[in-house]
Amino acid sequence: MRLPHFLRLVTGQLPEDNPFGIVAEFDNPGALLHAAEAVRKAGYRAFDVHSPFPIHGMDEAMGVRRTILPFLVLGGGLTGCVGALAMQIWMMAYDYPLVISGKPLMSIPAYIPVTFELTILLSGFAAVGSMLFLNFLPMLYHPLFKHEPFRKATDNAFFLSIEARDKQFDVEGTRSLLESIGGRNITLLEP
């Protein structure tokens, strides 16, 4: 079975002489935005930009599609809601019915607060879990981490990386494209 790219990466199944990709540095958020646009227009798909904060307008520049995360959260929330109601009704009215202060066994209004809280709780778990899952995090190893200047990506530097798995990728051509759009410190990354 062919593993997804990132799993082949972390399990060392990429051949040693096969580069991971190429990375270039840009001066500021505006330059990075234009670079991302140029790279997308040149036909690249397996590329990414790295910045210390999210850059407004980058979704369109890179052509990032809207994430499905909200639907996963909806699923979590519905599970919490239905699960909490079912749990309370089963426990209070079927498994061990107890009449308290003459209230009906199925006192739905009294079950609303717990239902509400568990809806929120499972939505929150779904939001965080989906974020990690969709982003393949935690991923403690990545070829970019071996690139010394990349440490500034969480400080004040802006990078664009193009992966070798992209069909368009070719070391010389990609390098000259990055040069032509103002990339600096262009480096080939080992896996």
Added chain:
Amino acid sequence: MAVAHTNPPLQQAPPDEPLVAGGHDFASATETVSRVAESRTPKGWYVAFAIAVTFLGVLAVVISYLLWEGVGVWGVNNPVGWGWAIVNFVWWIGIGHAGTLISAILFLFRQKWRTSINRFAEAMTIFAVACAGIFPGIHVGRVWVAYWLFPIPNQMGIWPQFRSPLLWDVFAVSTYATISVLFWYVGMVPDLATLRDRAKTPLRRIAYGIFALGWRGSHRHWHVYEVAYLVLAGVSTPLVLSVHSVVSFDFAVSVLPGWHTTIFPPYFVDGAIFSGFAMVMTLMIPARQWFGLKDFVTLRHLENMNKILLATGMIVGYAYSTEFFIAWYSGNLYERFTFIHRALGPYAWAYWIMISCNVISPQLFWFRRLRRSIPVMFVVSIFVNIGMWFERYVIVVTSLASDFLPSSWDYFSPTLIDVLTYLGSFGLFFTLFLLFLRFLPVLALAEIKAIMPQAHAHHGHEPAHAGHATE
């Protein structure tokens, strides 16, 4: 600082002060914030930490004594079964609410000034909820069966009572604690990556590296991350409103005069936000001084918080007067007695401390000069903390001490153990807080950078001006 307009008569308001002062660029912002967690530990920190841990030790001792001896070591007596433990619980959980308000509600309202204070306030939330959680836990008496609060199958085959507000409280508070931790941690991941990338020693690199989850600032990640953060803010907003509403149900669903009112949920939520903002001020004013964060937490931030204190303080005052009005207007003798008893009876001292601190002291903030004066706002924030504690004291104790039957009335006096338990909870709070200040990114660095003018992709294509980042 704003340009000093002398007497501006009905003209266009001057542009807002910048949210980040001192002409910082991205690198200097990183440097200023990271330095707090990276520089040599200041001597003052050790002193403060030693004091905090001492009080934490006191808490451990008095709780052990309580478990050994029973709840009789507290001042609780026959009519007043809920003493300081419940007062402290409501007080601490209320303080937490400001953190969620700042991080979630102000986020949804696109209040960019929140970025400088949200990390700090969220940390305060979590530690305050930790303190709050202790009190009902030890108040149940037989702590070793506290797991009966959760729907865990047990040998009796019985389930917790889901029609009881006390059980709703268990779910509300534990959900609140969990979601607050998630929200705080998710917000911190990019900043932990900053600390990882700046780490000088392998230990720091590995420790921050693990908690940073391998964050590499990828925009494909940022996209999902931002949506997840927005969703978390969206679910936290109704959550924070529900938590103190549920806390107020503990009172309002009972039949005691002074408790059985429909005003309680909004009144409690507002009081919670009020007290929480006061606590943020109390902590923030010294911290920005000591850690050199004045460029990020500017007078404008503090002034905004003071305005919220004024507004929420007025709402609290309004709630106090509405309670009184309804006590008279309802024609209910017991209700009317309870309120006259609160203001003029044996607990009048507590009632008037509450009124002076919560309703009168924030009125100073009508004046711009006082709103922007550090000593004034610090003192008022302390007053509000005190006043809000007494509000809960008045609510919990007066209604219980003198209910329907005069023959069962009694006066409540705390014991030394009550006082030490309360002081000990500060030990827990400040121990956690000092550890946070020492080891974690104290300001939301990635968010602050995103609101700096340079972060705008078209920055430099147009003349920069002071209000640029604030829209």
